[in-house]
């Protein structure tokens with residue numbers, strides 16, 4: 001049985017085939033070709049099985065987001081399948097899953113590799129989405145330092161004094177800084193490499209979203225998360241489907257005038273912190 005006779009399909013590439021990433025892809029996948037990249041073969045098998053048996057055209061590739069050449073090969077593979085219209089990056093590790101070095105290498109540098117690599121293959125009119133985090137709003141970086149970060153090539157980010165001295169202190173700080181850098185990386189690409197290909201790129205900064213990654217966080221620091229969520233306007237955690245809804249909008253044609261920006265989706269956590277209703281310890 002041939003489900004779809006269309007040969008020239010637009011390509012959606014997802015790096016990090018986890019909970020939020022797959023929810024976003026599912027929203028836009030009909031009639032398109034999906035390329036899933038992840039370091040976990042087991043996850044790829046499970047996710048591609050679910051996509052396949054839901055009627056979608058899917059391929060997989062083992063990709064290590066820490067490795068520049070692996071990420072570049074992933075971008076090349078996507079381009080070999082057709083016009084790369086969508087790129088979504090959700091590969092990441094959270095504070096209680098890893099040491100500062102790993103978080104910075106994956107969430108900051110790895111994301112930079114992906115933004116750079118897909119900035120060479122995106123099709124005209126394409127769109128990218130990087131999943132950052134509400135924590136990108138929790139550790140303000142001085143303006144001059146942000147400019148330095150913006151002007152530093154991805155490979156050299158780890159050498160910056162601010163990263164070596166401040167970000168390396170603890171996993172929590174590394175994560176907050178990495179996620180702010182993601183917002184800057186998307187801004188920079190929107191104005192330069194992605195602009196040159198007439199493609200858009202944005203970030204979403206989710207709050208506490210119930211996923212396997214979040215379960216690891218709750219197990220290690222549940223009390224803090226509980227207080228933060230209770231103090232927020234929504235008084236609840238979010239779901240991957242809510243992030244996917246916004247992701248589909250940002251990737252879609254109705255968002256054609258939106259590039260280089262961040263959408264904070266946190267149930268009001270940052271509002272309660274900024275206004276002093278909730279104090280981060």
Ligand SMILES: NC(=O)c1ccc[n+]([C@@H]2O[C@H](COP(=O)([O-])OP(=O)(O)OC[C@H]3O[C@@H](n4cnc5c(N)ncnc54)[C@H](O)[C@@H]3O)[C@@H](O)[C@H]2O)c1
Nearest residue numbers: 016017018019020039064065090091092133208209211213
């Ligand atoms: N869940 C939350 O509360 C939350 C909140 C804000 C931001 N985020 C961020 O959203 C993104 C997605 O998180 P999620 O909750 O969907 O998590 P998830 O664990 O479901 O997905 C993350 C995926 O990244 C993959 N990955 C890890 N290391 C990799 C590597 N080296 N190379 C390639 N793939 C790798 C994992 O195998 C996994 O499939 C992450 O960047 C996370 O930091 C999560």
